[in-house]
Amino acid sequence: MYLGLDLGTSGVKALLIDGDQKVIGSGHGDLDVSRPHSGWSEQDPADWIRAAEEAVGELKAQHGVELAAVKGIGLSGQMHGATLLDERDQVLRPCILWNDTRSHAEAAKLDADPRFRKITGNIVFPGFTAPKLAWVKNNEPAVFDKVRWVLLPKDYLRLWLTGEHMSEMSDSAGTAWLDVAARKWSQELLAATDLEEQQVPSLVEGTEQAGSLRSELASRWGMNDGVAVAGGAGDNAASACGMGTVRPGHAFVSLGTSGVLFAANGSYLPNPESAVHTFCHALPNAWHQMGVILSATDSLNWLSEITGKEASDLTGELGEALKAPTGVTFLPYLSGERTPHNDAAIRGVFAGLGHESSRAVLTQAVVEGVAFAFRDSQHALHQAGTELGRVTAIGGGSRSRYWLKAIATALQIPVDIPADGDFGAAFGAARLGLIAAENADPYEVCIAPATAETIEPDAKVGDAYAHAYERYRALYPAIKGVS
Structure with a gap:
């Protein structure tokens, strides 16, 4: 048996599979996000452990015999979070999460240093880890002075599981400290944020062992001693491993809290000017590119809160057939945007509202806006040298056939389910x-x-979508000056 632990933004999922990769069962523990100020997003690492305990505890209650036979554990986690520990491994402050944009000024300053793009192959985005440490030094110097370890979220779980300070390439590529081509920490970039290599974890490939389960936890969960804990992966690379998106030419579209257009590569192909992320894959000698939008299903969840209707009910009101855009346009920049704008300050907007703009019209605009944001990422990947022939859909939002039809039509490529x-x-x-x-x-x-179904672009509304996308593209520069 083999156990996967995925530390997401909204919860921890524990998934148990057997040697034939058949899913035996799963457990879940919920998480909340704290937003004490505009643009801030934080979590208490203690809640990650609590949620992981709940998830594994649920598995043990339902599949205790199978859980006892676990030989290997893999980790996946939300990327970029800055988890700061002192010399006793005590947490110094709440973790600053991937979708926190407070460090936009620090990110711009680091990005202006040409060494960062040259060595990492990426823009220094405000969500990355390095600018967060620069922000902590500038705004919480007493905390910065006590930092002994900087860990990514899943690697804090690893510390709890194994006692080891270790990470792997795919997650570490999102810190802005990794030499992505050489797959090693850059002492030069760490020094640019007044850190040393001894303050970041040692690195392995995601497929390699990175510690063993502590006896205390093995005993509590009914497992044997010495269970191997793999290096694991950042959440998107882990999803790619789950989807088999590991060979060049394979791609997926993820409709989760954030949105990702992910393409596997067999070589290192950086193009930071396109605002595409170029990261190490979880597998050795492999890389990947991805366009990232910060608010995908989060946009629909926001509308759900505003209207008091469940997200599934909102999309259900749209029916089965894809509709031509109405003239109402939504920009899904609720917490800024990464690809292609790299703009932490921009915010979302509805444009073209009229008296006739019903709840369904607003829902349709949100769905289309996210689809057009993926179209922006597709164009950015094209500029980075990657052409997509088709994509496979994953994530909670992929349960909406209407949304997938909108994405297929916006991208003008098939979407496999x-x-x-x-x-x-x-x-x-x-x-x-x-x-x-x-x-x-x-x-x-x-x-x-296996592919169960393929959704083709809808030719009947293809031209209308193309015109609506041009209107969408024109809105960002129009509102940037007043945002």
Whole structure:
């Protein structure tokens, strides 16, 4: 048996698979996000441990015998978070999360240093870890002076699981401290934020072992001593492992809290000017590119809170057939945007509202706005040298066929829906646990699921979507000056 632990923004998921990669069961623990100021987003790392305990505890209650047979554990996690520990491994402040944009000034200053783009292959985005440390030094110097360790969220869970300060390439590539081509920390970039290499964890590949489960936890969960804990992956690379998106030419679109257009690459292909992320993959000698939008299903969840209707009910009101855009346009920049704008200050907007703009019209505009944001990412990937022939849909939002039809039509490529099953980040993490425990071939383990259905672009509204996208594109520069 093999266990995947996925630390997301809204919860921790524990997924148990057997040697044939059949899902045995899952457990979940909820998490909340604290937003004490505009643009801030934080979590208490103690809540991650509590949620992980709840998730594994649920698995133990339902599948205790199978859990006892676990040989390997893989980790997946939300990327970029700054988890700061002192010399006794005590948390110094709440973790600053991936969608926190307070460090936009620090990010701009670091990005102006040409060494960062040259070494990392990426723009220094405000959500990345390095500018957060610069912000802490500028605004909380007493905290900064006590920092002994900077860990990414999933690697804090690893510390709890194993006692080891370790990380892996895919997650670390999102810090702005990694030499992404060489797959190692850059002492030069760490020094630019007044840190030393001894303050960041040692690195392994995501498929390699990075510690063993502590005896205390093994005993509590009914497991044997010495269970291997894999390096794991950042959430998007883990999802790619779960989807089998590991070979060049394979791609997926993720409709989660944030949105990701992810393409696997067999070589390092940076193009930071396009605002595309170029990161190490979780597998050795592999990389990936992705366009990232900060508010995907979060945009619909926001509308759900405003209207008092469940998100699924809102999309249900749209019906089955894809509608031509109404003239109401939504920019999904509720917490700024990454690809293609790299703008932490921009905020969302509805344009074209009239007396006739019903709740359904607003929902349709939100769905289209997110689809057009993916179109922006597709264009950015094109500029970075990556062409997408088709994508596979994953994430909670992919349950909406209407949304997938909108994405297929906006991108003008087919969208594949995988056969029933759980192929997300937790499944990818479990696969990495299997590979590390058994020294298995990653490409034999990380195969793609069967396709249950393919959604083609809707030719009937293709031209209308193209015109609506041009209107969408024109809005950003129009509101940037007043935002």
